[in-house]
Amino acid sequence: MNINQIKQSRYLARADVGKGALLTCRQVVQEDVSMEGEPEKLRWVLYFDEAEKGLVLNSTNAQIIGQFLGSEETDTWTGKKVVLYDDPSVAFGHKLVGGIRARAPRNQPATPPAAAKPVFKPQPQQTALPTAFPESDGGPPDDSSMPF
Numbered sequence: 830m831n832i833n834q835i836k837q838s839r840y841l842a843r844a845d846v847g848k849g850a851l852l853t854c855r856q857v858v859q860e861d862v863s864m865e866g867e868p869e870k871l872r873w874v875l876y877f878d879e880a881e882k883g884l885v886l887n888s889t890n891a892q893i894i895g896q897f898l899g900s901e902e903t904d905t906w907t908g909k910k911v912v913l914y915d916d917p918s919v920a921f922g923h924k925l926v927g928g929i930r931a932r933a934p935r936n937q938p939a940t941p942p943a944a945a946k947p948v949f950k951p952q953p954q955q956t957a958l959p960t961a962f963p964e965s966d967g968g969p970p971d972d973s974s975m976p977f
Contacts, residue, residue, distance in 0.1 A: 840874065841882045843915040846929055850913050852877035857886070857903040875906070884913065890931050897933040910934050 840862065855876045862885055863870040873891070874883040884890070895901045898909050911931050919928030 839882060841880065841884045841913065841929060843927055843929055845880070845882065846913040846915055848914055850880075851934060852879050852911055852913060854898075854906040854909050854911060856907065858883075873903075875903075884929060884931075890929070894931050897931075 855878050857873055857875050859871050860874050860883075861869045862872045862874070873886045875886055875894070876883040886894075891903075894906065894911055895903075898906055898911075900906070910933075912934050913929050913931055915927065916930040917925065917927040919926060919930065921928070
């Protein structure tokens with residue numbers, strides 16, 4: 830028996846996903862994730878078609894999933910695939926504790942964002958930067974004359 834079987838959890842744990850589990854998003858619901866007898870602790874939980882347990886979403890995983898699925902609206906995640914995996918580099922309180930992370934399936938490109946964002950257009954580069962301050966007083970210009 831694996832010692833991870835001793836601790837029964839209602840939610841996905843690192844051991845449940847291992848090096849990678851391909852899952853289909855079903856729904857995101859808010860639930861009380863507190864232990865019995867503790868004060869209520871409401872968290873968002875992502876459930877999948879292929880698993881009985883859900884993933885308690887922390888801010889990092891929610892942002893990562895939203896980014897590669899192309900939407901911050903969790904209602905649009907239904908039916909989309911994600912890979913959950915055990916990442917030993919996850920830190921909590923300045924200590925490496927490991928945790929579950931998400932990524933896009935390798936054979937599926939990330940979905941572009943729903944609303945196009947302005948594209949950064951770099952300005953032409955200057956050929957040379959000034960090497961000295963204006964000679965008027967020999968010192969640097971005051972902050973009010975800076976363009977940035």
